[in-house]
Amino acid sequence: MVSADFQIEDDEGGLVLHLSGDWTTAGLGRTTRRLATALKDRTPTRLDLNEMGRFDTAGALSLVQASAEVLPAAVWAARPEAGRIYAMVERLERESVEPRKRADAFTRSFAKVGRGIEDIGHEAVMSLAFLGRLMVAAGAALSNPGRIRWPAWFSQAERSGLDALPIIATTNFFVGAVIAFLGADLLTQFGAGVFTVQLIGVSVLREFAVVITAVLLAGRSASSFAAEIGAMRMNQEIDAMQVMGVNPFQALVIPRLAAMLLMLPILTFVGMVSGLFGGMLVTWAQLDLGPAFFIQRIADTPDVGRHMGVAMIKAPVFAIVVAAIGCRQGMSVEGDVESLGRRVTAAVVQAIFAIILLDAVFALIFLELNW
Template sequence: MPTTPRFDFDTHDGTGTLRLEGDWGVHTLNAVEPSLKALETDGLTRLEADLSNVGRFDTAAAFLLDRLACRAGLESVTITHGSESMKALVAQAQALRPGPEEEAEPKQTFGLVDLLERTGRSTMRFINEGLDMLAFLGDTLTSMLMAILRPARMRWTALVSVMEDSGLDAVPIVGFLSFFVGMVIAFIGATTLSEFGATIFTVELVGIAVLREFGVILTAVILAGRTNSAFTAQIGAMRMYQEVDAMQTLGLDPMDVLVVPRAFAMLIMTPVLTLVAVLFGIGGGGFVSWVALDINPTVFFNRLQDTVPLQHFWVGMSKAPVFGMVVALIGCRQGLQVGGSVQSLGRSTTKSVVQALFSIIVIDALFAVFYMELDI
């Protein structure tokens, strides 16, 4: 059997047949690659490769055959008379083709038809993304329910670790920013209400704003930028290094190992962080009221207790688990969609943060309409 690679190519009824001989490896392909690129593949409906006389056959040769199929506009190349390992290499090369989102964007034009086409394409992507997100939500809720019914499935060590990373370690930044946001709200209230001689109502402004909206929103935004991106990067790196595939080979479900602990951790820690944000936000407002408005802290907190209903606190806290679940779902889903390249990881991380921020604002608006209709 010759070691130098060579091939014969013929077509019949739209089927192209390659008969390969010799050793097809990364060190010998330079002898045949120009000839393969020069083959006429227009009009082919099927491409077959006969590997019965091939000695060595590695990944580089598999990619070369797959690129030939790509140039012919075919989904795959059919291997005949080849070993199972050869077929597996070709199948792997086909699986690593760039997806539609990774292919080069066509040059944009700016006619009316092109505008409508881009609008329709973007709309369909948005709808498909929403449907995929709902499907992932269903899978996650099912896995979480199974973990509740069968606690032995829960990865308790991973749950505690994620609670520490995403919750406990986020307390300083949540408290720090909430304190200054409370100060800003108090300054704005004092400046505006002083024109009407009603600076004492700064207490109600700070209390309602922080309890109902700013505490939970600020917590969710911090988690979207900090924890959401971390989830995507962690799981995406595992996808890049094929650790998720190794889990599946060992019979482990990535939903149980990677997604469920993060979802439970966010459900538990987001209300806790929201409570921290509320306390620090009110503390910042009370500090400004004391320094700038001469409202004694005792008077501030007594008036807050007397004039601000407790329902505002529960309205804010009711949003926290929903926002925590949104952050966990989007971060984990985008991480599981990472491909084999660093560019894919960066793209998924950016998309994850943007989707989380967008979803938080939209869901908060829906909550506002819902509570307004209930007169809460």
């Protein structure tokens, strides 16, 4: 391989460019920069190619960038194959679009906010469309009980409900214990340690049991629903169901919704019992208040049934939210794994956010109702 080189001569006919060596990617080296400096926006009128060896697109690009104007086809008469390469590179270079200038950081920040608002609007529209289809499917299931897929209902109830019993019971047990520790420590300072029992009863029965249970199911079941349905969309199984005349909402969404409606109140009750049990053990150990006294104080708590009823009213609403968000995100999965991961994450985040928001709304409503 001979390194590329050149010489420039001025004669009466114009500028003559003598090329020598191999004008290839490996042979150019710094020749491109030297050629651009030597020409200085001038264009050769004649090429001397007698000493030029090999010629490829890198050499053609060097000539295109160094010359002020396009080299005419006549100058390539001695090497027509090199002329064709030059013409192709020159056309591509002329037609290439300059990269768009990147906006400044301030503009990019506003653009990101705008895209976020657009995404929120799109998600709201898609959620309303999903809600409409869900209501139609639920109405069809209730009007035709004989077409209900009972095995799918019981299977989902077992997977999303019964299998979650250990984690629900354990978590609520420790939440009740923590409330008891804090209540015993604070109320004892004011000589009102006995009221720790009422604090545990009201907080666990009214708020913590149902909220903790719903949040755990949001992380456990909503993500599972989104992943299962999303994987089926990626494998085009849902499209195959539609081709066979099977309604995906009837086969996939309604069983999961029914399972959550059935199991979340049951799991909430289990959470109540576990939370009270954890609080009872702590008050027994810290305040020397025995189980019989604890149970009697819980029973004597004013409106204890009403507090439990408030939680049971919230439970079905939270169940619908968790199931609907998980299935809606699963139905929105596209054909790649990245989309599946985004939708599973969105299912968990949106479900937890919706639970906290609805709990605040319920608190305001029951406050106005004096419940």
